[in-house]
Amino acid sequence: MAAQIIDGRAVSKKVRQRVAQQAAQLAERGIVPGLAVVIVGEDPASLVYVRNKKRACAEVGFYSAEYALPQQTTQAELIELVRKLNRDERIHGILVQLPLPPHIDQKAVIAAIDPHKDVDAFHPVNVGRIMIGDYAFLPCTPAGVMELIASTGVEVAGKECVVIGRSNIVGKPMAMLLLHQNATVTICHSRTRELAQVVRRADIVISAVGRVGFVTADMVKPGAVVIDVGMNRDQNGKLCGDVDFAAVSQVASHITPVPGGVGPMTISMLLQNTLTAAGQAKDPQK
Numbered sequence: 001m002a003a004q005i006i007d008g009r010a011v012s013k014k015v016r017q018r019v020a021q022q023a024a025q026l027a028e029r030g031i032v033p034g035l036a037v038v039i040v041g042e043d044p045a046s047l048v049y050v051r052n053k054k055r056a057c058a059e060v061g062f063y064s065a066e067y068a069l070p071q072q073t074t075q076a077e078l079i080e081l082v083r084k085l086n087r088d089e090r091i092h093g094i095l096v097q098l099p100l101p102p103h104i105d106q107k108a109v110i111a112a113i114d115p116h117k118d119v120d121a122f123h124p125v126n127v128g129r130i131m132i133g134d135y136a137f138l139p140c141t142p143a144g145v146m147e148l149i150a151s152t153g154v155e156v157a158g159k160e161c162v163v164i165g166r167s168n169i170v171g172k173p174m175a176m177l178l179l180h181q182n183a184t185v186t187i188c189h190s191r192t193r194e195l196a197q198v199v200r201r202a203d204i205v206i207s208a209v210g211r212v213g214f215v216t217a218d219m220v221k222p223g224a225v226v227i228d229v230g231m232n233r234d235q236n237g238k239l240c241g242d243v244d245f246a247a248v249s250q251v252a253s254h255i256t257p258v259p260g261g262v263g264p265m266t267i268s269m270l271l272q273n274t275l276t277a278a279g280q281a282k283d284p285q286k
């Protein structure tokens, strides 16, 4: 039987409607949530995300500022911009698009962001808070995945969840959020032995690898929920995930498509975090 397709755009729309309503309430207090997106260089994929974010901000009534810096920008210049944005009262959220060019130390830039404006939740303080389960900001992509799982009605508590990928931006925080909801979590990576067998144990599979066709039907337990975080281009330059969608959707109970799955949710959670940051900022009328 074919899997139910999880409609990330539909779930995302509901989140954005809620965010827009809450933004309208903040506007009565004279606060317009503001997001700054900083991009260094011209990675075409990154430019697409930046465009999507800008459009989404306009939709929910946020102020958005975009800083497109040349590839040869120095680390000192970038950190100087971050510090300026830290002080800018119109800006409640700062997102520095990753990856950065190789001559810039990513960690140093992330550490320069005011943790209160760190709407990605990548700053070590926020990462630590996620680890101990005491957080203001949820990491956007993992939080979006949790919402998509919730939308299926499938319970997470007690389930075997396998996360493929262990990056700081997706895999690790993903595992933490699942753990906080009482899943039994396994993280797989390039050194995992018998990965297919491990993945096959999962009631819920989350793939964040970045390889076309990585998750095949034989790796998926019949009836499992499959979430595809991957954002890749196939041989024809078409956007696709990590999962062999056609085959896996014959085995899974629920599956996310790419595009139209996790991607739109990441942006919605970013809007949610920016709203949270704006709500917690000092009231300009006081």
Ligand SMILES: NC(=O)C1=CN([C@@H]2O[C@H](COP(=O)(O)OP(=O)(O)OC[C@H]3O[C@@H](n4cnc5c(N)ncnc54)[C@H](OP(=O)(O)O)[C@@H]3O)[C@@H](O)[C@H]2O)C=CC1
Binding pocket: 141, 164, 165, 166, 167, 168, 169, 170, 171, 188, 189, 190, 191, 192, 195, 208, 209, 210, 211, 229, 230, 231, 232, 262, 263, 266
């Ligand atoms: N939809 C969205 O909103 C977002 C999508 N993405 C997409 O998600 C994907 C993952 O992103 P990100 O986490 O940043 O990627 P990284 O490249 O940082 O991490 C990839 C992970 O996959 C693991 N991996 C790579 N090859 C294999 C293999 N053959 N077997 C097992 N594990 C493997 C790596 O293992 P090891 O650690 O051992 O090297 C690593 O942990 C990308 O396609 C990215 O574009 C990312 C962010 C947001």
Ligand SMILES: Nc1nc(=O)c2c([nH]1)NC[C@@H]1CN(c3ccc(C(=O)N[C@@H](CCC(=O)O)C(=O)O)cc3)C=[N+]21
Binding pocket: 048, 049, 052, 095, 096, 097, 098, 099, 120, 140, 141, 231, 239, 258, 259, 260, 261, 262, 263, 264, 266, 267
């Ligand atoms: N500091 C930082 N934070 C990030 O959250 C971050 C980042 N850097 N670097 C890159 C990755 C990737 N990412 C995506 C966000 C939205 C879509 C998205 O909107 N996808 C849509 C449409 C994409 C399209 O049509 O091209 C979809 O999947 O349906 C994709 C990918 C955020 N990332």
Ligand SMILES: [Mg+2]
Binding pocket: 167, 169
């Ligand atoms: Mg990465």
